[in-house]
Amino acid sequence: MxxxxxxxxxxxxxxxxxxxxxxxxxxxxxxxxxxxxxxxxxxxxxxxxxxxxxxxxxxxxxxxxxxxxxxxxxxxxxxxxxxxxxxxxxxxxxxxxxxxxxxxxxxxxxxxxxxxxxxxxxxxxxxxxxxxxxxxxxxxxxxxxxxxxxxxxxxxxxxxxxxxxxxxxxxxxxxxxxxxxxxxxxxxxxxxxxxxxxLSLIAVRAAALEVAAGLGDEQRGAAGQLRSGAAQATERLREIIGVLREDAAPVEPVQGDVAELVDRARASGIGIEARLETLADAPPMVARAVYRVAQEGLTNAAKHAPGAAVTVTVTSSAETTEVLVCNAAPPAGPLPGRSGRQGLIGLRERVRLVGGTLRAAPADGGFEVVARLPHAAAPAPEPGxxxxxxxxxxxxxxxxxxxxxxxxxxxxxxxxxxxxxxxATGVGFLVQWSESELPDSAYARIEPGQPREAFAALLPSRQRSSLPLINEPPRPRGTTCEYYGTERSWLNLNKAAHRLCFAGDRLVTKDSYSEDEP
Structure with missing residues (x-):
C-alpha cells in the first residue's frame, strides 16, 4: 500500500x-x-x-x-x-x-x-x-x-x-x-x-537396606530397585545438566575435506583455482577451522560476487596453516543490499578459539578472506x-x-x-581583442568604392565582438557591415571600433566611432 x-x-x-x-x-x-x-x-x-x-x-x-x-x-x-x-x-x-x-x-x-x-x-x-x-x-x-x-x-x-x-x-x-x-x-x-x-545419598541408603539383616527377600528386592533407580536418575541428571554447562564438551562436527568442498563448488558453476596442501600435521581443530574458512569464503563469493573467479589457497607447515579465499570483482558489479556478516562473525569466533587471526576485507575490486591458524596456541581473548x-x-x-x-x-x-x-574568458578576450585590431594606418589606406580584394590583406583575421554601445552611425540600407578594433587599449573603458559596410563585394562606407566621441 x-x-x-x-x-x-x-x-x-x-x-x-x-x-x-x-x-x-x-x-x-x-x-x-x-x-x-x-x-x-x-x-x-x-x-x-x-x-x-x-x-x-x-x-x-x-x-x-x-x-x-x-x-x-x-x-x-x-x-x-x-x-x-x-x-x-x-x-x-x-x-x-x-x-x-x-x-x-x-x-x-x-x-x-x-x-x-x-x-x-x-x-x-x-x-x-x-x-x-x-x-x-x-x-x-x-x-x-x-x-x-x-x-x-x-x-x-x-x-x-x-x-x-x-x-x-x-x-x-x-x-x-x-x-x-x-x-x-x-x-x-x-x-x-x-x-x-x-540422589546419591538415597542410593547409598538403599544399598545399606539391601544388605541389612532382618529384611525379607521382598524388601531387599525393593531396596535394590530403589538403589538402581536412584543411580539411573543421577546419571540422567548428569547428562541433562552436562548439555547446559558452558564448559561441557561440544558435539564434534562432521569433518569435511577442503578438496571435496572445492569440487562441489566447481560442480555448481563457480570458477575456482585451488592450490591445496595436505593437512597431515594440523590438529583436528585447525583442520575444521580451515574447512569452515574455505566454506564461508566460497559461500560469500557465490552470494555476493556471482560469476567472479575465485582462488582458494591452503598452505601448511609444522607450526601454522594459512588459508586464503579471494574472489575477483563480479562481472555485473556488486549486488545490492547489505551483508548480514553473521557467517564472518561465527568464523571469526572459530578462528579465535584456535588462537588464530582472520582478515576479511575488500581487495582489488573483489573480496578476500585470510586466516592464519597456529597449531599450538591458546584461544585468543574475546573481542570486547x-x-x-x-x-x-x-x-x-x-x-x-x-x-x-x-x-x-x-x-x-x-x-x-x-x-x-x-x-579562460579573459585569455579568450585578449586573443580576440588582439586578432581583431585594424591599425589606424591600415584603416587610412582603405577607401570607399574599392573592391574587397584590394585591401583584404590589411584586414584582421577576426571581427571585434566587444563593440561600443552608443554613437554608431546609421547603417546604409542594403549593406553588410564588419566591425574591427582600433588601436585603443582594452584598459580604456570607452570602446571604439572601425566599421566597414559592403554592398556585395564593394566597400560602400567606412566609419570610426567610439563611446566617448561620435
Missing part, C-alpha cells in the same frame, strides 16, 4: 515538473517580437527526455540537461534562456540526489565544456558564447549537482545512524537473552549439585565492546568525512570553476 502511494507520488511529481518546465520553454521562446521555433522544439524535446530519464537513468538525464548549455549559448548568440537555466538547476539537483558516483557527472561536464571550443574558435562571437556557456554550466549545472549530492550523503548518514541504533538495540536484546540463558544454566547446575547429592564501538566510530567518521567533503565540494568547486572560467 505504501509502495503504491509512493509510486503515485513519484509519477505526479514527474508530470508536474514536466508541465512546469514545458510552460517555461513555451513562454520564454514565444514571448517577444521573434518567435524562436527551433529553440521551442529543442527545449520541449530536452525537457521531455530529461524528465523521463531522471529517475531510472539519472546520468542520461544530466547529460541531456547539460547539453542545452552549449546548444543555446552557441546556437543562439551567447544568450541565456530562462528555461535552460531552470532545467539545469532542477535536473542537476535531482541528478546529484540519484547518481551514486561523481565520475560520470565530471565526464559529462568536461566533455560538454570541451565540445564548445571548436564553435568558439570559428563563430564570430564564439568566445563570448563559450564564456556564457561555461558560466551557466558551473552555476546552474555543477553547483546544484553538488548540492544534491551533499543532501544525499547527509540522508545516507542519518539512515546509517538509525540502522546502527537498530543493530545495537537488537544486539542488546541478544545479550540480555544470552545472560538469562546463562543464569538458567547456572541455576540448573546448582540444582544438579544439590539434587545429585541427595570497545572493538564493536570502535568499528561503529570508524564507520561514522568515514561517513561524516564524506559528508564534509561533499559540502566543501558544493562550495569550493563552483568558486574554482568560476576562477577558471574567468581566466
Amino acid at each position: 505504501k509502495e503504491a502511494a509512493r509510486r503515485r507520488w513519484r509519477v505526479t511529481f514527474a508530470v508536474a515538473l514536466w508541465v512546469v518546465l514545458c510552460l517555461l520553454v513555451v513562454v520564454d521562446t514565444t514571448s517577444g517580437p521573434d518567435h524562436r521555433t527551433l529553440e521551442l522544439v529543442y527545449g520541449l524535446a530536452s525537457v521531455t527526455v530529461a524528465v523521463a530519464t531522471a529517475r531510472r537513468w539519472p546520468a542520461v538525464s544530466f547529460a541531456v540537461t547539460v547539453a542545452t548549455s552549449p546548444v543555446v549559448s552557441l546556437g543562439w548568440t551567447a544568450k541565456v534562456a530562462v528555461w535552460e537555466f531552470f532545467l539545469m538547476v532542477v535536473l542537476g539537483y535531482l541528478a546529484g540526489l540519484r547518481m551514486p558516483r561523481v565520475r560520470a557527472a565530471a565526464v559529462i561536464c568536461s566533455v560538454t565544456a570541451l565540445a564548445g571550443i571548436p564553435p568558439a574558435v570559428f563563430l564570430p562571437e564564439g568566445f563570448d558564447a563559450w564564456g556564457t556557456m561555461l558560466g551557466v554550466l558551473a552555476f546552474a549545472g555543477v553547483a546544484p549537482f553538488l548540492l544534491g549530492r551533499y543532501v544525499r550523503l547527509r540522508k545516507e548518514l542519518a539512515q546509517a545512524g538509525w540502522r546502527r541504533a537498530e543493530e545495537m538495540e537488537s544486539r542488546y536484546r541478544l545479550v540480555a537473552r544470552e545472560t538469562r540463558l546463562r543464569e538458567r544454566a547456572r541455576i540448573a547446575s546448582d540444582m544438579h549439585d544439590s539434587l545429585g547429592h541427595e 565492546d570497545d572493538e564493536v564501538v570502535g568499528q561503529a566510530a570508524r564507520e561514522r567518521a568515514l561517513a561524516r568525512r564524506d559528508v564534509r567533503r561533499s559540502l566543501v565540494q558544493a562550495i569550493v568547486v563552483p568558486l574554482v570553476l568560476f576562477g577558471v572560467i574567468l581566466g
Whole structure:
C-alpha cells in the first residue's frame, strides 16, 4: 500500500515538473517580437527526455540537461534562456540526489565544456558564447549537482545512524537473552549439585537396606530397585545438566575435506583455482577451522560476487596453516543490499578459539578472506565492546568525512570553476581583442568604392565582438557591415571600433566611432 502511494507520488511529481518546465520553454521562446521555433522544439524535446530519464537513468538525464548549455549559448548568440537555466538547476539537483558516483557527472561536464571550443574558435562571437556557456554550466549545472549530492550523503548518514541504533538495540536484546540463558544454566547446575547429592545419598541408603539383616527377600528386592533407580536418575541428571554447562564438551562436527568442498563448488558453476596442501600435521581443530574458512569464503563469493573467479589457497607447515579465499570483482558489479556478516562473525569466533587471526576485507575490486591458524596456541581473548564501538566510530567518521567533503565540494568547486572560467574568458578576450585590431594606418589606406580584394590583406583575421554601445552611425540600407578594433587599449573603458559596410563585394562606407566621441 505504501509502495503504491509512493509510486503515485513519484509519477505526479514527474508530470508536474514536466508541465512546469514545458510552460517555461513555451513562454520564454514565444514571448517577444521573434518567435524562436527551433529553440521551442529543442527545449520541449530536452525537457521531455530529461524528465523521463531522471529517475531510472539519472546520468542520461544530466547529460541531456547539460547539453542545452552549449546548444543555446552557441546556437543562439551567447544568450541565456530562462528555461535552460531552470532545467539545469532542477535536473542537476535531482541528478546529484540519484547518481551514486561523481565520475560520470565530471565526464559529462568536461566533455560538454570541451565540445564548445571548436564553435568558439570559428563563430564570430564564439568566445563570448563559450564564456556564457561555461558560466551557466558551473552555476546552474555543477553547483546544484553538488548540492544534491551533499543532501544525499547527509540522508545516507542519518539512515546509517538509525540502522546502527537498530543493530545495537537488537544486539542488546541478544545479550540480555544470552545472560538469562546463562543464569538458567547456572541455576540448573546448582540444582544438579544439590539434587545429585541427595540422589546419591538415597542410593547409598538403599544399598545399606539391601544388605541389612532382618529384611525379607521382598524388601531387599525393593531396596535394590530403589538403589538402581536412584543411580539411573543421577546419571540422567548428569547428562541433562552436562548439555547446559558452558564448559561441557561440544558435539564434534562432521569433518569435511577442503578438496571435496572445492569440487562441489566447481560442480555448481563457480570458477575456482585451488592450490591445496595436505593437512597431515594440523590438529583436528585447525583442520575444521580451515574447512569452515574455505566454506564461508566460497559461500560469500557465490552470494555476493556471482560469476567472479575465485582462488582458494591452503598452505601448511609444522607450526601454522594459512588459508586464503579471494574472489575477483563480479562481472555485473556488486549486488545490492547489505551483508548480514553473521557467517564472518561465527568464523571469526572459530578462528579465535584456535588462537588464530582472520582478515576479511575488500581487495582489488573483489573480496578476500585470510586466516592464519597456529597449531599450538591458546584461544585468543574475546573481542570486547570497545572493538564493536570502535568499528561503529570508524564507520561514522568515514561517513561524516564524506559528508564534509561533499559540502566543501558544493562550495569550493563552483568558486574554482568560476576562477577558471574567468581566466579562460579573459585569455579568450585578449586573443580576440588582439586578432581583431585594424591599425589606424591600415584603416587610412582603405577607401570607399574599392573592391574587397584590394585591401583584404590589411584586414584582421577576426571581427571585434566587444563593440561600443552608443554613437554608431546609421547603417546604409542594403549593406553588410564588419566591425574591427582600433588601436585603443582594452584598459580604456570607452570602446571604439572601425566599421566597414559592403554592398556585395564593394566597400560602400567606412566609419570610426567610439563611446566617448561620435
